[in-house]
Amino acid sequence: MRPVTNPIGRFVIYVSLIVFLLWSVVPIVWITLQSFKTQRQAAARVPLFIFRPTIDNYGRLWLDSTPNNVAVLAFGLTGVVVLVLLGVFAGRLPIPRNIITAGILGAVIAIIWVIPKIVDTAKFYDYFVNSLIVSVGEVAVSVSIGCLSGYALARYSGMSGVVMLLVALAFRALPRMAFLLPFYWMGRMSGLHDTYFLVIIALVAVNQPFTIWLLRSFFMDIPREIEEAAMIDGASRLGAFLKVITPIMWPGIFSTALFTLLLAYHEFLLVRILTQSKWTLPLAMVQFIGGAQIPGQIPMQAAAAVSSTIPIVLVILFFQKQLVKGLSAGAVKG
Amino acid sequence: MIALMTVPLVMAVWLSLNFITFRTLDAPEFVGLANYQEVLSDARFWQALRFTLLIASISVPAHIIIGLVVALLLDETSGRMRSVLLPGMLMPMIVVPVVGTLMFRQLFESTGLFAWFFSEIIGQRFIFTEYSVKALIILHTIWASTPFALVIFFAGLQTLPGELVDASAIDGASRLQQLRYVVIPHLRSLIVLEALIALMDFFRLFDSVFILTEQNPIFKADTVMTYNFRVAITVQRLGKGSAMAILAMIGIFVVVIPFLIMTYREQIEER
Numbered sequence: 001m002r003p004v005t006n007p008i009g010r011f012v013i014y015v016s017l018i019v020f021l022l023w024s025v026v027p028i029v030w031i032t033l034q035s036f037k038t039q040r041q042a043a044a045r046v047p048l049f050i051f052r053p054t055i056d057n058y059g060r061l062w063l064d065s066t067p068n069n070v071a072v073l074a075f076g077l078t079g080v081v082v083l084v085l086l087g088v089f090a091g092r093l094p095i096p097r098n099i100i101t102a103g104i105l106g107a108v109i110a111i112i113w114v115i116p117k118i119v120d121t122a123k124f125y126d127y128f129v130n131s132l133i134v135s136v137g138e139v140a141v142s143v144s145i146g147c148l149s150g151y152a153l154a155r156y157s158g159m160s161g162v163v164m165l166l167v168a169l170a171f172r173a174l175p176r177m178a179f180l181l182p183f184y185w186m187g188r189m190s191g192l193h194d195t196y197f198l199v200i201i202a203l204v205a206v207n208q209p210f211t212i213w214l215l216r217s218f219f220m221d222i223p224r225e226i227e228e229a230a231m232i233d234g235a236s237r238l239g240a241f242l243k244v245i246t247p248i249m250w251p252g253i254f255s256t257a258l259f260t261l262l263l264a265y266h267e268f269l270l271v272r273i274l275t276q277s278k279w280t281l282p283l284a285m286v287q288f289i290g291g292a293q294i295p296g297q298i299p300m301q302a303a304a305a306v307s308s309t310i311p312i313v314l315v316i317l318f319f320q321k322q323l324v325k326g327l328s329a330g331a332v333k334g
Numbered sequence: 335m336i337a338l339m340t341v342p343l344v345m346a347v348w349l350s351l352n353f354i355t356f357r358t359l360d361a362p363e364f365v366g367l368a369n370y371q372e373v374l375s376d377a378r379f380w381q382a383l384r385f386t387l388l389i390a391s392i393s394v395p396a397h398i399i400i401g402l403v404v405a406l407l408l409d410e411t412s413g414r415m416r417s418v419l420l421p422g423m424l425m426p427m428i429v430v431p432v433v434g435t436l437m438f439r440q441l442f443e444s445t446g447l448f449a450w451f452f453s454e455i456i457g458q459r460f461i462f463t464e465y466s467v468k469a470l471i472i473l474h475t476i477w478a479s480t481p482f483a484l485v486i487f488f489a490g491l492q493t494l495p496g497e498l499v500d501a502s503a504i505d506g507a508s509r510l511q512q513l514r515y516v517v518i519p520h521l522r523s524l525i526v527l528e529a530l531i532a533l534m535d536f537f538r539l540f541d542s543v544f545i546l547t548e549q550n551p552i553f554k555a556d557t558v559m560t561y562n563f564r565v566a567i568t569v570q571r572l573g574k575g576s577a578m579a580i581l582a583m584i585g586i587f588v589v590v591i592p593f594l595i596m597t598y599r600e601q602i603e604e605r
Contacts, residue, residue, distance in 0.1 A: 282433070
């Protein structure tokens with residue numbers, strides 16, 4: 001439509017947008033504020049907006065005892081900063097991209113592994129690591145299966161798309177319980193209960209139709225001629241898929257992976273039922289839901305909430321454009 | 335893959351026909367349809383179902399309307415403005431649902447921001463009762479599900495052919511008429527899709543209810559899923575829980591199948 005030019009109209013538009021923005025972010029801003037307060041400040045009846053921030057809550061959440069070795073800490077922080085800088089400026093270094101990516105990944109894993117050995121981390125750190133393992137595992141399995149089946153569906157039959165869409169929607173409709181109780185029972189019977197393996201498999205089963213559907217709509221965009229050309233030049237179908245299609249598809253695969261990551265990271269009920277000790281962050285939150293009745297609880301709760309949100313928010317905001325593009329491509333093209 | 339998805343379902347049906355608790359996991363006792371009978375005559379189940387339907391009937395239209403309006407407004411703004419606004423607006427979708435609910439709850443607890451507003455403006459303390467908790471759950475579902483609707487409607491608006499709008503303007507259509515006869519029909523399939531997805535999501539709503547009620551039966555705010563969880567895990571009636579899940583599944587399909595057929599027809603027409 002023609003843009004509104006009437007000044008009053010534009011004013012109304014901006015005001016409404018800002019109201020909606022506030023409605024979206026106020027809960028998040030408020031809990032972030034709370035997490036930097038002491039218990040007394042947080043429990044004040046008249047909300048405080050100006051106060052002296054404290055990071056004690058985060059300290060208590062992540063660490064069992066305060067580290068006394070400042071040098072080690074400083075060293076670790078420097079390492080992280082260097083890694084981030086490396087990640088940002090990687091494009092300008094005269095080293096092949098793959099090596100840099102592999103290096104950064106390796107370093108991140110090493111850091112995550114080393115931290116508990118240096119400082120005395122609390123249970124929350126373990127939950128964080130569990131979350132990482134489960135979500136990354138789920139994304140890896142689900143996207144690789146999704147790519148193959150999405151590709152097959154996009155190439156081999158005209159109606160497959162519609163059927164797949166329906167199956168994806170139908171499986172989305174299934175109550176989780178109908179899935180989980182059998183998984184729970186199987187896990188108990190086979191001794192797989194409380195393992196990462198079972199959680200990841202169950203997550204894949206629940207989210208897979210959606211992944212396939214999304215990927216299929218991306219594959220549909222790639223003209224068949226491209227791979228035919230590759231095949232005439234002597235590539236096998238698999239070769240054409242891996243060397244020609246996958247690179248073109250990369251943005252699509254990436255946004256699907258992001259969305260799957262979001263779903264896996266958010267999962268609560270599934271993990272709650274299928275594990276006892278391998279808690280992920282959403283589950284760890286539950287131990288803080290005691291509410292205002294328990295003394296000292298509000299800021300801790302807030303700190304836990306913020307801590308468990310920050311990783312995923314950083315990842316998603318960093319790649320926000322791809323996620324939005326992916327979602328809209330999937331939804332609009334059907 | 336298909337095995338991974340269908341085997342559990344078949345097993346769910348089988349489990350639902352047996353009497354199983356955690357202690358008799360390896361010795362299920364076959365009881366036939368007794369579990370189903372028990373679920374259907376369970377007043378709490380019907381109560382949970384009613385509340386679930388209430389949530390769906392309020393939240394589905396509300397979040398679609400809000401999402402649509404905001405998408406239309408956002409379409410009016412410049413690219414830079416959008417890149418500032420959009421990340422903030424997407425936050426509710428990114429935040430872990432459990433955490434999002436906690437955030438909501440903290441706002442309304444006696445120390446929270448809204449509780450304070452509430453007591454300042456109305457002069458009454460905000461307390462968690464059956465009704466206020468239910469209202470909070472509904473409010474939260476709207477909060478959490480609007481961004482997704484916003485994103486796909488906004489993407490849909492970008493594909494709106496400009497000539498169509500121009501032509502309607504030349505024909506003398508007012509802004510409202512354009513909206514009614516050009517824009518909404520263009521977005522129709524997306525709106526149906528979103529309604530469908532939201533309907534399913536609300537039907538299996540669990541996290542937010544779990545957090546807001548702390549499973550407290552006083553609030554009578556069980557949804558089908560939380561009650562199911564309580565039966566299957568807390569009370570350890572695996573068989574009855576499965577029966578309930580199967581019933582819920584049948585229920586949701588009865589609601590959803592007309593939508594599915596509609597989507598199917600539309601997709602075929604497009605081809």
